[in-house]
Amino acid sequence: MESQKTELESSEEKSVTVDQNENAKNRLQSTEALAKALSSTLTTVIKDFDSKAQQTFASQDHLSQSLDRLTRELDKLLDDAPFLFIMQHAAKISAVRKRVSSLNSVLKSVQRRLDNIDRMLFVGVPNQHQQQQQHDKTATEHSGLQ
Helix, strand or coil, X not given: XXXXXXXXXXXXXXXXXXXXXXXXXXXXXXXHHHHHHHHHHHHHHHHHHHHHHHHHHHHHHHHHHHHHHHHHHHHHHHHHCCCHHHHHHHHHHHHHHHHHHHHHHXXXXXXXXXXXXXXXXXXXXXXXXXXXXXXXXXXXXXXXCC
């Protein structure tokens, strides 16, 4: 009788353990599904922001080049005819050029941060020194100073 009682208790304990294991598996599967869904959503959002940042970067470069060209043309005009009107507009364009350059620096910083976030999310956190070297190399390539 005692033996049957012990076997019954053992059977009940095994049943409870199996139920706990099943619950743990279900929670793990739910957590993994949620993690995959979040990862997928974040991937899409980050790629969209990255694309927009790249487009903005290209636009800023184009604007900067156009302002440089315009500045050179105005400098030629100033050499030929230094009218007050031309000088005022040249000063305005020079101020705009400085603001665009400043904005371009901010944009590059934001792009670098987005790249770092992207790497941290999908590759893991690499060595900080390697990240800085890669950024320096990229910045040099973009500036044409190779």
